[in-house]
Amino acid sequence: MKKFFQERMKRYQKKMQRYLKYVVNDHFALTMTFLVGGIGLYYSDMLKTLPENFTLGAMLVLIIWLAALPFGQFASLAKPADMVFLLPKEKQMREYLSEGLKYSCYFPFAALLLIGGAMMPLVVVSTGQSFSTFIWYLLTLWCLKFSQLLIQRMSLFQDMEKATKNASLLWWIISMGTLALCLFIYPVIGLILAVLQNFLFYNLCWKNMHAPIDWEKMIAVEQHRLHRLYRFFNLFTDVPEISAQIKRRKAMDGLLQRIPYDTKNTYLYLYARRLIRGTEFSGLYLRLIVIGGLLLFFIPERWFALAIGGLFIYLIGFQLLPLYNQFQYVVIAQLYPIRSEQKIQAMQKLLSLLLVVTALLFSGISLLALESWRDSLIVIAGYFAVTGIFLKFYLPYRLKKLSD
Template sequence: MADFFSQRLQRHQKHMMRYLRYVFNDHFALICTFLVGGLGLYYSELLKTLPQPFRLGGWIVLLLWVSVLPIGRLATLTKPADLIFLLAKESQMTAYLKRALRYSLWLPFGVLFLVVGASMPLIVVSVAVPFSYFPLYVLMMWLLKTSDLYLQRLHLYQDTSSRCKRQRIIWVLVVVASISSSLWFSPWIGLLLAVGQVLWFGLVLKVPQQLLSWDEMIQEEQTRLHRIYRFINLFTDVPQITAQAKRRKYLDWALHWVPKVHKNTYLYLYLRRLVRGGQYGGLYVRLTVIAAGILCFVQEAWISLAVGCLFIYLIGFQLLPLANEFQYMVLTHLYPIQAEQKNEAMKKVLALLLFFAALIFAVIECFTLTTMSQWALTAGGYFIFTGGFLKLYMPNRLKKMNA
């Protein structure tokens, strides 16, 4: 069964690699480079202004580390058909799940490595711990995550829910105790507590004699994959994600201003798709809220300008596929409408959304920037960049999409 998991893992990775090349494209890499660089510079400048010792910093790190530990689910890679075809191999599933647990440790390790690394400067300022303790913190967090995956594996068996709840309480208490002691006493104490928890869970949470809960195991895996597909769907179409239309009658007022005439056919269709569908409308709201949240904490004008322009570009780039949303609907090809009207409708929709986002960013900067000249420069930059995107980038992009 261990070899069977390796074969299934190989097919799963090959399947995911086909999508990841669309996720980590040039645009996404460029945005991440500027965003990470800008936030890193702002973070370093902020640390210089903090008093030493900054006692609140330890509590911030504690809350952050406790929050990131649940990231990463047990990847069993099971499929609905396994309920029938692997049921006869249930006695051999122990080796399969052991390999699944090992594989599930790598993604959390990468996330924890980055989070702990980003937190180290704040730890040095807050609790005066040297950078040399960084490997101890990473190892402690990884061991705590390992015990969490032990609990997730135990939950896959029948009649273990009450037992899992009791052990989950113990896990939370040990996590808080380990992180707290490593921050305010010694990293070695936190590491010893994490090692003790892994050893304890390895003995107490050993593979039980109960039968597997196949339905729950398959459902957990499908839920995990659905989260991944939802993220990938932000960059490209995923067949596993099906869009669902919702009536949302309370938003009908937003479309009353559109005159119901022949030339506004696609304008109404695009706006109705944004209102009723969760894919594009939800994407616009999420990106706008994230950008607004970041700008609330940025007080440098040029960083605010860069972050705002990057998110305006990202919003526009992600909404451009809306232009071909009705391409495969038969009725739309029966409309006596020219292609130019379709492109003009798309330009109006994007202009409305992007200028509204730029207005929100400008209003936020009115409260975060110190001088009026900085605000005027930043707000003007938002609107100029939006106009350039609509006039220069968007027509060429639509031409390539329609080619």
């Protein structure tokens, strides 16, 4: 079963790498460079203003680490056909799930390494401890995450709902107490407690647990995990495994009725209707506006606010570009007696409206967040400059490339 899991894992990784090449591209690298650089600069300047033994900072670190612990789920890589073909091997499935536990540690352990390292400067300022204690914090976070994965694996067995809820509640209490000991007393004490709770959950959730596998639940949990991954990849490329949902959204009919009933607006109506009633692009647009708006609301520095706002305006425009090819393979649309240039013009009109609305929203938020009118005017001018550059230069180039 160990070899079987490794073969399945290789096929899974190969598939994920095929999608990742569309995510980790030049645009992603540029975006992350600006985002991480800006946040890092703001974070560094903020740390210089904090007093020594800043207790509130330790509380903030505790909250962030507790929020980071649930990152990453148990990956069983189970398939719907396993319910039939692997049922005779149920006794050997414990070895298979043990391999799944090892594989499930990679992503959350890497995420905790980055998050834990990012929080260490604040830990040093807040507690007076040295950077050398990072290894104790990291091992503690890893031990706590490992225990949560043990609980998630236990939930895949029959009649384990109540046991899973009780174990999860106990895990949260222990995690909070362990991290509090690390931050407010001494990291090694928290690490010892984290190691001990690993033994506790291993015995409760695996060694002394002999229930049969709940095949339907295991497959459903894995399919849900994959669906969330595919939804993320679908922001960058078409994913055959996921299909967008269509919602009526009758309240939005008034917006569609504002488009003049004319042949020259055919594609403008189609694109607007697809945007409003399809969850794929409308959800993406709203999520980016909400995330960008929340970030801008807590940024009081003008250049950082300008960089973040401009970045999100670019991201919104770039992520909505695949809307252009939504009707490319629709036969009835190809039969329309309409020039192909109308598609480009319609896309330019729709994106112009969406990006101008975004710039206006971000401008209003910046007016509230920034202290001086001068800074606000500079940031607002920057938002509309980014919008204009995107619409005037970048958008025609990308649309021409998509049409070719």
